[in-house]
Ligand code: HEC
């Protein structure tokens with residue numbers, strides 16, 4: 001529809017311009033003043049012959065370069081519309097808070113994205129999907145405006161987390177993190193550390209300072225399924241617990257505190273007890289408020305836009 005009317009328009013313009021050029025030449029050449037030919041003729045000629053092309057070019061440019069115009073659907077209204085659409089259509093994989101879901105491999109969308117760095121890039125992903133993955137193109141019936149609203153919502157998620165003033169000291173926080181906090185026993189930071197907790201290399205773009213504080217004081221307030229743990233008891237009464245790595249109808253896999261993997265066929269197990277509590281200790285009693293602020297300042301600095 002859009003394309004055929006564009007095509008008709010272009011044809012019409014081409015016809016018009018051909019007609020205008022012909023008539024321009026005709027009218028000018030029938031003027032009986034050969035010496036007064038110069039500036040008047042050329043200006044007149046140029047404007048007549050170029051204007052339809054200019055209009056056509058601007059028109060085509062505005063269609064073809066839509067991506068360069070940025071997202072025009074980024075008011076608060078659009079962002080809210082994008083959020084409600086997201087909750088209906090996308091949250092089953094990416095989560096209500098858009099922080100992703102390890103089980104289905106849907107990435108966190110609240111920090112910098114891997115495959116897009118602008119609204120236009122997000123728009124393209126939504127229109128085309130990501131081949132060979134669960135990320136499919138949205139229904140072609142969904143209008144462009146709605147996709148731009150979704151893109152605006154996703155962009156707003158990473159902008160919200162940036163540049164919030166924090167109270168603590170990044171330097172002191174860093175020292176606590178590396179030393180007395182023993183955070184690296186469980187967490188990976190830029191390739192170093194343990195695997196008993198999430199990689200924190202980019203945590204500042206995923207959580208706000210408030211959320212970071214809560215993660216330290218009350219780790220169990222929110223625990224992704226990836227970090228649930230299981231206690232297994234086999235038919236001889238032996239039990240073992242660890243992080244839940246994988247569970248299906250035939251087997252269960254866990255990782256113990258020494259990062260050892262254990263796999264059991266379900267048929268060998270008498271009991272499987274699942275805990276949705278965090279295995280991270282609370283730091284509410286170990287650190288005072290100032291130290292928690294310092295840790296938050298350090299964690300919040302762990303985001304690409306904060307590194308100079
Ligand atoms: C069936 C599950 C599923 C649904 C539903 C889904 N996604 Fe995805 N999405 C994925 C997966 C899996 C990936 C990662 C693909 C890859 O890169 O391997 C992904 C990737 C993305 C990416 C790229 C992320 C990056 O870091 O570059 C964006 C943006 C995205 N999805 C947005 C959406 C939006 C918006 C919706 C709703 C219209 C949606 N997704 C619905 C599974 C899903």
Ligand code: HEC
Nearest residue numbers: 181182183185186196197198215219222223227278279280
């Ligand atoms: C015994 C292992 C362990 C230690 C020690 C530990 N953590 Fe954790 N941490 C975890 C686990 C497991 C999770 C994921 C479950 C949850 O959200 O609590 C986690 C979650 C987090 C999160 C939230 C991450 C997210 O993506 O939501 C932050 C922030 C964090 N830890 C910071 C720290 C800091 C800072 C220290 C040191 C002061 C620390 N942790 C010490 C295991 C640990």
